[in-house]
Amino acid sequence: xxxxxxxxxxxxxxxxxxxxxxxxxxxxxxxxxxxxxxxxxxxxxxxxxxxxxxxxxxxxxxxxxxxxxxxxxxxxxxxxxxxxxxxxxxxxxxxxxxxxxxxxxxxxxxxxxxxxxxxxxxxxxxxxxxxxxxxxxxxxxxxxxxxxxxxxxxxxxxxxxxxxxxxxxxxxxxxxxxxxxxxxxxxxxxxxxxxxxxxxxxxxxxxxxxxxxxxxxxxxxxxxxxxxxx
Numbered sequence: 297x298x299x300x301x302x303x304x305x306x307x308x309x310x311x312x313x314x315x316x317x318x319x320x321x322x323x324x325x326x327x328x329x330x331x332x333x334x335x336x337x338x339x340x341x342x343x344x345x346x347x348x349x350x351x352x353x354x355x356x357x358x359x360x361x362x363x364x365x366x367x368x369x370x371x372x373x374x375x376x377x378x379x380x381x382x383x384x385x386x387x388x389x390x391x392x393x394x395x396x397x398x399x400x401x402x403x404x405x406x407x408x409x410x411x412x413x414x415x416x417x418x419x420x421x422x423x424x425x426x427x428x429x430x431x432x433x434x435x436x437x438x439x440x441x442x443x444x445x446x447x448x449x450x451x452x453x454x455x456x457x458x459x460x461x462x463x464x465x466x467x468x469x470x471x472x473x474x475x476x477x478x479x480x481x482x483x484x485x486x487x488x489x490x491x492x493x494x495x496x497x498x499x500x501x502x503x504x505x506x507x508x509x510x511x512x513x514x515x516x517x518x519x520x521x522x523x524x525x526x
Contacts, residue, residue: 299460306512310336318346318447320476328469330453344369352379374398408444409478450480457487461508486512
């Protein structure tokens with residue numbers, strides 16, 4: 297059996313993302329954030345996006361580029377405190393922001409990738425985070441129903457990929473990337489190194505190729521990736 301070659305040009309991969317799409321973006325701060333894919337998304341300019349990411353990055357990088365370009369309608373995240381633009385746009389009503397505790401956000405994404413509709417937790421009961429959520433009693437204990445969180449697209453950054461999309465993430469970059477790759481209808485991976493099939497050992501794979509739709513090879517990492525020196 298011959299596995300398909302999923303490598304493609306970055307412009308062709310991102311061109312699939314249109315106005316109104318929901319886009320999950322990997323990373324926790326700098327590690328694992330696919331800056332090149334985000335840059336191309338800014339260049340192509342689809343509007344009214346729902347961005348799902350653990351954080352809003354800092355000013356001048358990542359998600360902030362999308363905010364500056366006016367492409368974001370809604371942001372689903374655990375915190376935006378390091379990005380003054382995101383805070384200002386939220387306060388001015390220019391974007392909608394949905395907050396979720398980091399663990400809740402991760403679990404909503406993970407269960408989506410596992411094919412589960414949601415889960416019940418007691419986290420957030422009696423706080424603003426419970427507003428509008430359904431309460432469910434399980435074994436005499438009251439919990440909140442947290443729905444699974446899927447997206448149209450996922451953008452991830454990998455240290456290595458093969459041409460079929462088997463991915464390896466470096467160190468802390470193995471954060472949200474594996475779970476968002478499973479929770480989107482279409483996953484695009486940028487990789488620092490792209491190898492032939494068979495050059496990545498099965499035990500080294502963090503995200504299997506069936507979860508990845510297209511792979512973009514990065515010829516050279518821009519300066520923004522160097523904020524954290526491995």
